[in-house]
Amino acid sequence: MTWDTSLLWQFDILILLMMVICAVTALALEGLLSSAIVTGAYSFLICLMWTHMRAVDVAFTEAAVGAAISTVLFLGTAQYVNRWIKKDRPREQGIKQITLVIAVICAVMMLNATRDLPEWADPASPASTHLSPRYIEQAYFETATPNVVTAVLADYRSYDTMFEAVVVFAAALVVMVVLRRTSHKHRMALHLRPKRAGRDTVLRGAAQSIIPVMQIFALYVLFHGHYSPGGGFQGGVIFGASFILLALCYNLKFSMNRFREHAVLWCCAGGVLLYAGIGAACLAMGWNFLGYGALAGVLGVSDVMARSHGILAVEIGVGITVMAVMVSLYNDLASGGDLEEGL
């Protein structure tokens, strides 16, 4: 065990050091492409950090979102924006120095406050004494779900998860409302976008062989969330990433022929509707909103198994919404809103 504790701080120090280097580099680089790439490295490192803290579900989410979605969305947006550094404006320099001073003061205050935080993995800390023991001891007997994180996420805290799904849905709506304008002026702003050349034979062959595997893996992650890390959100992100890969290897028109615009929108709303509908069905049968025990009579199983099935159903709803929202975000952001051509 001495080995393990010695690993702990070496590992932590090295990864935190690399994360700071990545963050500073991403800010200091002028090209947006370079910045987005360095942000990708940051995402890998923070996933390692969470893996090391054994927060496996969080690490999985970071793996799916960081490796597949976030950098692609950054790059899609970076096509249409630019950044430059003004060096010869004394007034702005003064404001920047004031900002720096305020940031340093805030950092000192927050670092000072960290001394009051409990030690990492301290069994006497408030987080591990109040509610966690009940979840860890009772979750399996109450919901028949071995993965406590899934049980907490989709059963005990299912209100939170429902509104997370609503937030994801709202994000797609907002991006659509802001970007979907096909006025003449907007199209002129996009005229610098050159067409893609070449046939990409290798890429298309690779896409044909890897996309089915990716989609089956996404379904596995979604349905195996009761027993291993994963669940609706991660599975949905991986499923959506398969369509983004299709758009990257062929083009946006091709992927939108496979997964049409109105199907994307139906899936966006349908997932949230499925989640809320299950809650409303429980309410209609005289239980609490999202009290899955109400489904026992309909499904013909015990209360405990009904909660397990209810968790699966809402995870499917989350997965559908997240998958469609990821595709919709990519379509809108990478094409600048006109859905003509993506990244």
Next chain:
Amino acid sequence: MNLEPFFIVMVVAILFLMLCNLYRVVAGPTVIDRMLGVNVIGIKTTVLIVLIGIIDGRVEMFIDITLAYALLNFITTLAAARFYQRISHPAPSEPEESLVAPSAGPEVEEVDAPAKASDSSRKETP
């Protein structure tokens, strides 16, 4: 035989190798250097997660994360390469005719027929 010290030494060694990649990411004069550096960091992350799982004795909890990375890691690199291609090479006016790969056989063109149709419909884009 207790292999745990071996795995821990390996973890630390891979971390130091990652630091070398990070140097290329930070200092790399061109964008291509940075893309390659981040891609290699991603591959090392995959290996490290498996190693942490082995040290924990619960590889099955970690193997899904590494599978996700292995499947998804190159999407970012691909998007960055597309972006780079776009900003560095303005496209010719007739992409279909001018840039057919010499090694591509005739049957490949039939496979690409739907994509070709969408290519031709793309021409209306200003």
